[in-house]
C-alpha cells in the first residue's frame with residue numbers, strides 16, 4: 203500500500219478524540235457501562251477486550267453512529283451533539299464487516315461516501331483513485347463491488363474510511379478476512395497514517411498482530427475501560443527442546459517449574475515445548491545459558507506472546 207493521505211488539520215492542544223465516562227445500554231443489557239479514553243494525534247491505540255465486552259458498541263459511539271446514554275465524546279474538542287457534521291468529518295470508521303452497495307462500482311462507492319462527507323467531486327474522485335491504488339484494488343476501479351472477495355471488500359472498506367482524509371481513524375477488526383500480505387500492508391498503512399498525524403484506534407483479537415502496530419492500549423472488561431491495566435509481574439517464556447526428558451530431569455534438579463505448552467504439539471519424537479514464568483530478561487538469559495551448559499538441546503526460546511497478550515491474560519476479563 204502506498205503513501206497515506208494527509209490528515210485533516212487538528213485543533214492545536216485538544217486530543218484528537220476523547221471519550222469521558224460513556225455508557226450505552228440496549229434494554230437491560232448494559233453493553234458499555236463506563237468507558238473513557240483519549241487518543242493523541244499521531245498515535246495508534248489498541249482496543250482490547252473479550253467477546254461481548256463492548257468494543258463495537260464503544261466504537262460506534264466514538265464514530266458518532268450511536269448516541270451514548272451518558273457521558274461525552276469529543277472529536278478535536280467538538281461534540282457530535284453540537285457540531286454533528288463538522289465533528290463527523292474528522293472521523294473515519296471501518297466496521298468489522300463492510301456492507302456495500304453491490305451494484306455500484308468500487309470508484310462509485312468511494313465517491314458516494316466522499317459526497318456524503320461533502321468532499322468536492324473532483325477531489326473525491328482523485329482521492330478515490332489514489333486510495334484504490336493504496337489498497338491494491340485499482341484493477342477493480344470500474345467493477346461492481348459485488349465481485350469483490352471478502353478480503354477485497356475489507357480493503358475497500360478501509361479506502362472508504364479514508365476518503366475524507368480523517369484525522370481520527372476507528373478500525374473494528376480490520377484484519378479479519380485479509381490474507382497475510384494484506385495484513386502486513388494494513389500494519390504499514392496504519393503506521394504511516396499515524397506518522398502523518400492521524401490518531402488511530404484499532405480493535406482486534408489478534409494481539410500479536412496489534413502489538414506490532416500500536417503505541418498504547420485500552421482494555422475493556424464488561425463494558426468498562428480498565429484504568430492502567432497492570433503489566434504482568436512475571437512474563438511467560440516458551441522453551442522448546444529436542445529432548446524433553448533431559449530438560450524435565452534437569453529442571454527437577456534446579457527446582458524450575460515447567461508446564462507443557464498446550465498450544466505447541468511436540469515436533470519430533472522426544473521433543474517438547476514448555477512454558478516457564480520468569481521475572482525478567484536477565485533470568486531468561488541465565489536459563490538459556492544454564493540449559494545449554496547442561497547439554498540440553500534447546501532449539502528455541504522466546505517470550506510466549508507479547509506484552510499485550512500477557513497483560514490481557516493477567517487481567518480478570520470475562521467473556522459474555
Ligand SMILES: Nc1ncnc2c1ncn2[C@@H]1O[C@H](COP(=O)(O)OP(=O)(O)OP(=O)(O)O)[C@@H](O)[C@H]1O
Nearest residue numbers: 228231233251252253254255256257258259260522
Ligand atoms: N443492538 C443491540 N441490542 C442488544 N444487545 C446488544 C446490541 N449490540 C450489542 N449488544 C450486546 O452488548 C454487548 C457488547 O456487544 P459488542 O458487540 O459491543 O461487543 P464486542 O466487544 O465488540 O464483542 P466481539 O469481540 O464479540 O465482537 C454484548 O453482550 C451484545 O450482545
